Amino acid sequence: MRILFLGDVVGESGCKKITDNLSEQIEKKKIDFVIVNAENAAASGVGLTKDICENFYNSGVDVITTGNHVWDQKEIMNFIDKENRLLRPKNLIEPAPGKGFEIYSTKKKVKIGVLNLMGNIFMKKCENVFQASKHFVENYCIKKDFDFLVVDFHGEITSEKNAIGHFFDGKATLVVGTHTHIPTNDARILKNGTAYQTDAGMCGNYDSVIGMDKENSLNRFFSKVSVKHFPAEGDVTLSGVIVDCNFETGLANKVESYIFGGQLSKN
């Protein structure tokens, strides 16, 4: 059982790279289940739309996760309650539309839990993510409630992500960070068997400032006249992790970074 997790998709080019290549990549890499964080997938680079979600599902994506930009395209607030395969961070302050955890069944009847969480440091206000995680593991258990568990931790700082990785060690198949748009070179299996990477990176054009047009971004840093951030369209790298899962333990046999195309590709 192989799960592909792809980091934050940015803008129209990011979406196109997914819809043009994902089915082929699924076949080539023998992937059984695909999770994508798509909170930056809208043309403006913030939020996502119903059409984007549907195009992704039609391209082989099984579950979409999000983060701080989840509500930036207002239409998603209505859509999320109707679409089981779309998650928002579980620890948003309630009441909030949608949900942050669901158990999915694959074609081969494998049960995969997907938990979407958001960090507290330098992020929008949300419930304490460590308390939310503790509450989660008190209520759900790998091999009892699902065969495998993937945690998308949407957060800004590496220490918080590291800590959440260790908290879920032995309790999740994969813990992977999102939000910073820069892939970290630390994919590994933690001591108790959980696959971990601090950040999956983005599915976007890396000739940019975290996916946004670099000239405009530099102008903003220099406080020159500038417009709102907008995505750097162009040559896209798909970036994420692939985890090989162990049916006996529910944990990871192997984890590797996944990089396809664009500036980060070595091929």
Ligand SMILES: [Fe+2]
């Ligand atoms: Fe984010």
